[in-house]
Amino acid sequence: xxxxxxxxxxxxxxxMFAFTFFVFSEEKQIDSIYAQDSxxxxxxxxxxxxxxxxxxxxxxxxxxxxxxxDNEISHISFTDSFFLFYFKTSLLLKILIxxxxxxxxxxxILFTIITLRRTFLAIKKKKEQKYIVKYSEIITDWIYxxxxxxxxxxxxxxxADKLCRDVFVKELLFLHSNLRGENKYRxxxxxxxxxxxxxxxxxxxxxYWHIVAKGLREIAQMNITVENKKIESLLNKKNxxxxxxxxxxxxxxxxxxxxxxFNNPDVIITDWGLxxxxxxxxEYEIYPDFNQWLFNSNNxxxxxxxxxxxxxxxxxxxxxxxxxxxxxxxxxxxESIITLGKLENPEIILxxxxxxxxxxxxxxxxxxxxxxPFSDIxxxxxxxxxxxxxxxxxxxxxxxxxxxxxxxxxIKTLHSIEKNVDETTLKIIQFHINKK
Amino acid sequence: xxxIVKIFKYVIENGIFVYSILIFSAYFIMSVISAFEIYRxxxxxxxxxxxxxxxxxxxxxxxxxxPAYNEGKTIIENIRSxxxxxxxxxxVIIINDGSKDDSMEKIIxxxxxxxxxxxxxxFIETKPVRGIYKSKNKAYNKLVVIDKENxxxxxxxxxxxxxxxxxxxxAVDVDCILEEDALxxxxxxxxxxxxxxxxxxxxxxxxxxSCKIExxxxxxxxxxxxxxxxxxxxxxxxAFLMGRMAWSRLNGLLLISGAFGVFDRExxxxxxxxxxxxxxxxxxxxxxxxxxxxxxxxxxxxxxxxDPLCWTEVPETLKVLSRQRNRWTRGTIETxxxxxxxxxxxxxxxxxMLGHPYxxxxxxxxxxxxxxxxxxxxxxxxxxxPNWPFFIVLLxxxxxxxxxxxxxxxxxxxxxxxxxxxxRDVVRxxxxxxxxxxxxxxxxxWFALRGNFHxxxxxxxxxxxxRTGFTVNKET
Numbered sequence: 001x002x003x004x005x006x007x008x009x010x011x012x013x014x015x016m017f018a019f020t021f022f023v024f025s026e027e028k029q030i031d032s033i034y035a036q037d038s039x040x041x042x043x044x045x046x047x048x049x050x051x052x053x054x055x056x057x058x059x060x061x062x063x064x065x066x067x068x069x070d071n072e073i074s075h076i077s078f079t080d081s082f083f084l085f086y087f088k089t090s091l092l093l094k095i096l097i098x099x100x101x102x103x104x105x106x107x108x109i110l111f112t113i114i115t116l117r118r119t120f121l122a123i124k125k126k127k128e129q130k131y132i133v134k135y136s137e138i139i140t141d142w143i144y145x146x147x148x149x150x151x152x153x154x155x156x157x158x159x160a161d162k163l164c165r166d167v168f169v170k171e172l173l174f175l176h177s178n179l180r181g182e183n184k185y186r187x188x189x190x191x192x193x194x195x196x197x198x199x200x201x202x203x204x205x206x207x208y209w210h211i212v213a214k215g216l217r218e219i220a221q222m223n224i225t226v227e228n229k230k231i232e233s234l235l236n237k238k239n240x241x242x243x244x245x246x247x248x249x250x251x252x253x254x255x256x257x258x259x260x261x262f263n264n265p266d267v268i269i270t271d272w273g274l275x276x277x278x279x280x281x282x283e284y285e286i287y288p289d290f291n292q293w294l295f296n297s298n299n300x301x302x303x304x305x306x307x308x309x310x311x312x313x314x315x316x317x318x319x320x321x322x323x324x325x326x327x328x329x330x331x332x333x334x335e336s337i338i339t340l341g342k343l344e345n346p347e348i349i350l351x352x353x354x355x356x357x358x359x360x361x362x363x364x365x366x367x368x369x370x371x372x373p374f375s376d377i378x379x380x381x382x383x384x385x386x387x388x389x390x391x392x393x394x395x396x397x398x399x400x401x402x403x404x405x406x407x408x409x410x411i412k413t414l415h416s417i418e419k420n421v422d423e424t425t426l427k428i429i430q431f432h433i434n435k436k
Numbered sequence: 437x438x439x440i441v442k443i444f445k446y447v448i449e450n451g452i453f454v455y456s457i458l459i460f461s462a463y464f465i466m467s468v469i470s471a472f473e474i475y476r477x478x479x480x481x482x483x484x485x486x487x488x489x490x491x492x493x494x495x496x497x498x499x500x501x502x503p504a505y506n507e508g509k510t511i512i513e514n515i516r517s518x519x520x521x522x523x524x525x526x527x528v529i530i531i532n533d534g535s536k537d538d539s540m541e542k543i544i545x546x547x548x549x550x551x552x553x554x555x556x557x558x559f560i561e562t563k564p565v566r567g568i569y570k571s572k573n574k575a576y577n578k579l580v581v582i583d584k585e586n587x588x589x590x591x592x593x594x595x596x597x598x599x600x601x602x603x604x605x606x607a608v609d610v611d612c613i614l615e616e617d618a619l620x621x622x623x624x625x626x627x628x629x630x631x632x633x634x635x636x637x638x639x640x641x642x643x644x645x646s647c648k649i650e651x652x653x654x655x656x657x658x659x660x661x662x663x664x665x666x667x668x669x670x671x672x673x674x675a676f677l678m679g680r681m682a683w684s685r686l687n688g689l690l691l692i693s694g695a696f697g698v699f700d701r702e703x704x705x706x707x708x709x710x711x712x713x714x715x716x717x718x719x720x721x722x723x724x725x726x727x728x729x730x731x732x733x734x735x736x737x738x739x740x741x742x743d744p745l746c747w748t749e750v751p752e753t754l755k756v757l758s759r760q761r762n763r764w765t766r767g768t769i770e771t772x773x774x775x776x777x778x779x780x781x782x783x784x785x786x787x788x789m790l791g792h793p794y795x796x797x798x799x800x801x802x803x804x805x806x807x808x809x810x811x812x813x814x815x816x817x818x819x820x821x822p823n824w825p826f827f828i829v830l831l832x833x834x835x836x837x838x839x840x841x842x843x844x845x846x847x848x849x850x851x852x853x854x855x856x857x858x859x860r861d862v863v864r865x866x867x868x869x870x871x872x873x874x875x876x877x878x879x880x881x882w883f884a885l886r887g888n889f890h891x892x893x894x895x896x897x898x899x900x901x902x903r904t905g906f907t908v909n910k911e912t
Contacts, residue, residue: 085825093826096833103836110843111866114850118859210479217483240628241480271627275492311493393557394601 341370517652716767765887
């Protein structure tokens with residue numbers, strides 16, 4: 001099935017040019033028909049036999065002999081035939097012919113776009129590469145050689161070009177995110193001197209969401225606080241990307257009140273937003289007391305705050321988290337259990353033990369998971385009962401781990417119940433015991 | 437009698453005509469939706485820093501499950517590729533499905549495995565597990581190998597699901613090469629849906645024939661010099677970039693390629709795992725998971741991303757291609773028939789009103805109707821009644837539609853990921869697209885017809901896929 005390259009070229013070139021020729025052949029213009037017979041109109045019926053008239057819908061690709069004779073035409077071109085055929089056919093065929101033409105043209109255009117784009121991109125890349133070298137040198141000189149006299153106004157003029165500006169800002173932001181102290185400040189100074197923030201702010205007002213999002217990233221990184229009102233208006237936008245980016249920018253720019261968007265009763269927070277928020281909070285060492293939102297009317301806010309309390313180990317909120325074990329919402333109870341586990345404080349043992357029997361299987365697993373790190377002998381009966389009485393495999397496995405974690409007492413208990421467990425659990429018990 | 441023939445003729449001609457208009461319109465609408473979706477995706481991810489996921493304590497856990505059967509030729513390289521994925525919270529579970537070659541011995545020796553005793557519960561029934569292995573070498577601590585009796589791909593995947601305890605699992609063909617950031621990109625949709633649960637996600641599968649591999653990674657993307665793989669590049673681009681993106685937008689996606697997909701383990705388990713009785717297990721699982729969510733009134737989504745995340749070897753010979761397409765056809769029929777309840781069933785939303793009927797009419801029935809159309813035309817031609825001008829125009833229309841559709845798909849590829857860096861490769865692809873409707877498509881129709889025939893006579897084999905192995909860089 002392998003073909004030589006030249007065959008493709010021959011076949012496809014033939015196909016493309018055949019159709020182009022078919023349509024645009026200049027052998028004889030249709031005008032010639034007008035010239036010889038001014039009374040002729042495309043809508044006229046050419047003298048046809050009765051039989052042919054019956055098939056008028058799909059006229060053949062030639063004109064009747066009588067028409068040649070009547071009009072003294074010795075020869076008619078392919079193009080003429082095509083147009084005659086086209087204007088005499090049914091609507092359906094007309095549509096099909098037009099679509100065929102559309103496809104031919106679109107294939108030719110697409111082919112040109114695809115091939116030319118490569119060339120265009122190569123040129124752009126070369127240009128970009130040149131600018132990258134040039135601007136990274138300028139920026140580095142600016143940072144490290146304070147004496148160097150940089151012609152700001154000249155550079156400003158150069159950066160009026162979008163490609164230059166994009167490359168310059170990208171380089172500057174990259175270095176800015178990797179530097180600290182005085183160097184970082186000098187970069188900010190350069191950014192300001194070149195009035196680049198004007199462009200970033202302008203981006204915030206763009207009608208395209210991806211440009212707004214880029215603008216938000218830039219002003220957050222460069223600490224531009226002048227547009228707080230604009231950012232605030234974006235905090236609860238329907239577009240999830242703008243929403244996430246504006247929240248991240250807000251947190252960074254307003255460390256004293258980073259979670260203003262919690263005031264919105266319908267606020268929705270995604271895991272993606274959460275991951276990014278944690279990264280920002282850690283990077284800029286912003287640690288608000290999440291305790292204050294534990295009894296918010298919006299369950300999303302409560303769950304979010306619980307996660308944050310766990311991640312940042314805000315032990316001072318432990319009492320409130322324990323209170324949430326009584327929440328009617330199962331998800332909140334589950335999140336509270338996980339958070340209590342992360343806090344790793346012995347205060348949680350008793351409340352969790354009490355909670356165990358009230359919970360669903362999933363939450364029971366979380367409770368045992370939260371109790372696992374504590375080798376507290378008071379957990380023994382809970383683990384034992386779970387291993388013997390629960391039906392869920394994972395839950396029993398957790399209980400087993402819990403018993404093993406209790407040390408000698410746990411192992412003794414395992415030996416005592418060995419006869420009462422199923423084959424799989426027995427196998428696991430024996431493996432764990434032997435391993436110990 | 438004459439009247440009956442006339443009615444028959446009328447029904448056939450108009451039926452095929454209406455069908456053609458519908459299928460062309462469907463393709464057109466889907467390509468427009470896909471274009472918007474891809475544009476949105478590209479813009480959305482143009483400034484995303486995926487490393488945030490790697491460094492986050494909140495990144496979800498994922499098990500990569502890869503069944504292997506007689507993959508001795510490439511297994512070591514393939515496992516290395518899976519282990520080198522950029523992600524912080526994952527494990528790789530390889531399931532040796534009773535291979536008759538030396539796969540298991542090779543893995544044990546190379547990765548220094550030892551048999552361990554770990555809790556294995558058959559949440560889903562599988563063939564007996566002979567043993568579970570882990571490496572003594574800490575460098576491979578993310579690797580777990582299950583050695584089990586032969587039960588097929590679905591059975592192996594089910595064994596992997598039973599063993600894994602992560603929130604998500606990625607089902608991967610072991611012979612596939614994943615991009616380093618495949619999991620990062622694939623997990624993101626699961627994290628960013630605010631109001632519903634993402635139960636599965638898929639990405640674009642690319643063709644690795646003739647590509648250069650080093651250390652389990654693609655280091656040079658080459659367009660195959662062989663005709664069949666090259667033409668499949670166009671076919672895959674069209675299917676993934678112009679079809680599935682649209683279905684993802686409409687939340688009517690019925691298929692996530694078995695080569696690489698990420699699934700919510702809890703939902704997969706609750707839905708009963710992979711069905712071992714079908715050869716189209718990837719499609720069947722998605723349909724069942726979706727049904728589960730709808731029947732339990734849970735909000736959900738199945739997502740597709742246009743990133744080329746997984747590279748696979750495609751058939752290079754007609755014999756292997758025939759087997760593969762035959763199996764795909766049978767898999768489609770099995771799933772559509774098994775879930776016939778969905779057909780135009782409002783209760784199932786887009787799945788019932790769009791997805792299922794589309795697959796039934798335009799994926800399963802398309803080759804049959806096409807064959808009937810050709811057969812009918814030959815009949816008319818023999819009897820001397822064809823309307824030749826109309827036929828020529830229609831033929832040109834269909835041919836050019838197919839060509840321009842392929843070229844549009846190549847443009848999508850060009851505007852997005854541009855994996856084929858050499859200009860001549862792109863030109864060759866465009867030129868190949870002119871041959872596809874006349875050389876490759878009829879073959880596909882024939883293979884699909886054979887698939888239908890085999891399904892209805894009950895010949896239901898998986899069919900062997902001969903691997904030639906990737907071109908591994910000699911320097912390594």
